Amino acid sequence: MTISLNLLRHLLDGKFHSGERLGSLLGVSRSAIWKGLQGLKDQGVTIHAVRGRGYRIPHALELLEQDLIMEGLRPLTATVSFRMEVLLDIDSTNTYLRQTVPLGSNDVVACLAERQTQGRGRRGRQWVSPFAQNLYLSISYPLAVPLEALGGLSLSMGVAVNTALQEAGLSSAGLKWPNDVYWQQQKLAGILIEIDGESSGPCRAVVGVGINFDMRDADTAAIDQVWTDLVRAMASEGREPPSRNSLAGIVLRCLVQGLETFEKNGFSAVHDEWKRWDLCDGRPVMLRIASQEIVGLGRGVDEHGALLLETEGAIRSYHAGEVSLRLCP
Ligand code: BTN
Numbered sequence: 001m002t003i004s005l006n007l008l009r010h011l012l013d014g015k016f017h018s019g020e021r022l023g024s025l026l027g028v029s030r031s032a033i034w035k036g037l038q039g040l041k042d043q044g045v046t047i048h049a050v051r052g053r054g055y056r057i058p059h060a061l062e063l064l065e066q067d068l069i070m071e072g073l074r075p076l077t078a079t080v081s082f083r084m085e086v087l088l089d090i091d092s093t094n095t096y097l098r099q100t101v102p103l104g105s106n107d108v109v110a111c112l113a114e115r116q117t118q119g120r121g122r123r124g125r126q127w128v129s130p131f132a133q134n135l136y137l138s139i140s141y142p143l144a145v146p147l148e149a150l151g152g153l154s155l156s157m158g159v160a161v162n163t164a165l166q167e168a169g170l171s172s173a174g175l176k177w178p179n180d181v182y183w184q185q186q187k188l189a190g191i192l193i194e195i196d197g198e199s200s201g202p203c204r205a206v207v208g209v210g211i212n213f214d215m216r217d218a219d220t221a222a223i224d225q226v227w228t229d230l231v232r233a234m235a236s237e238g239r240e241p242p243s244r245n246s247l248a249g250i251v252l253r254c255l256v257q258g259l260e261t262f263e264k265n266g267f268s269a270v271h272d273e274w275k276r277w278d279l280c281d282g283r284p285v286m287l288r289i290a291s292q293e294i295v296g297l298g299r300g301v302d303e304h305g306a307l308l309l310e311t312e313g314a315i316r317s318y319h320a321g322e323v324s325l326r327l328c329p
Contacts, residue, residue, distance in 0.1 A: 014060035014096040020157035044131040046237040061245050061306045072249015084110040091118040093138035094208035104202040112137040127210050128222050137207040140261045147199050152180040152267020152305030154320050159270040160258030164251040168242045174279040177307045178320035186228035267305045284328040
């Protein structure tokens with residue numbers, strides 16, 4: 001991949017570059033350039049080749065760079081044992097961390113990838129993860145919390161991601177229980193949390209976050225829900241989006257801070273923020289539990305993060321994991 005990666009760095013501006021010039025810049029033959037371009041195509045990078053003009057990628061791209069991401073994290077890395085891996089290509093950043101970080105390790109480990117070949121969403125769904133257009137990242141975090149106290153973790157992580165998006169300049173995103181981030185009724189980000197461990201032993205959470213950043217329409221046919229991305233949302237709010245690297249740093253910092261807060265004080269520490277961003281409160285929603293559908297009025301969440309739903313004058317609570325939820329139009 002080294003030639004391909006060096007080649008890609010010369011193509012990031014989205015302009016045409018001749019094979020001859022690329023060869024002389026990298027000090028390799030034109031056939032090595034051709035092989036490098038094939039390698040990029042295998043990674044899911046679209047390459048346009050035009051006779052007499054050369055090669056280009058269809059849009060300028062910013063690659064993830066560890067040093068730039070670390071800048072957004074700096075206040076934090078002094079206090080926790082933190083390390084990060086930035087990968088070009090992986091099946092799923094969640095799966096990777098669960099396979100490579102031993103249970104019982106005290107390290108907080110983050111993994112970001114430019115592309116996921118088997119990105120996973122909640123409830124067994126696929127998470128469409130094309131090359132270098134969005135953010136796909138996960139954190140493995142050792143949790144000194146009994147398994148039964150983990151109820152509000154999903155919601156706390158939703159609050160952390162929305163806090164990061166606000167810090168990055170987006171003003172009007174909201175949260176759909178348990179932790180989907182929506183902007184004007186379109187999904188902007190999703191979170192997949194996987195817990196490893198046993199009630200009596202060490203326990204860790206792998207928190208995976210996908211944020212649609214600058215999704216190109218050609219890649220979106222497989223997405224089965226209404227979506228938007230940060231570039232579009234911020235353009236509608238009349239703002240400039242942050243760079244992908246700076247957003248990644250902010251998101252990682254907010255996640256680690258959110259995990260620390262959750263470990264100390266549980267979901268109740270961010271209950272007020274949740275209320276501020278809750279898209280279900282006071283609105284008709286539909287819950288699906290196995291094959292049963294229940295329509296009711298959202299009544300916020302309790303101190304453990306369970307959804308409160310009013311049906312026929314009574315309010316009942318529902319826990320994440322048991323149910324899926326849709327906002328009614
Ligand atoms: C959802 O369904 O809303 C959750 C989507 C979570 C996607 C992220 S992308 C990084 C991490 N790796 C995965 O395979 N999934 C999560």
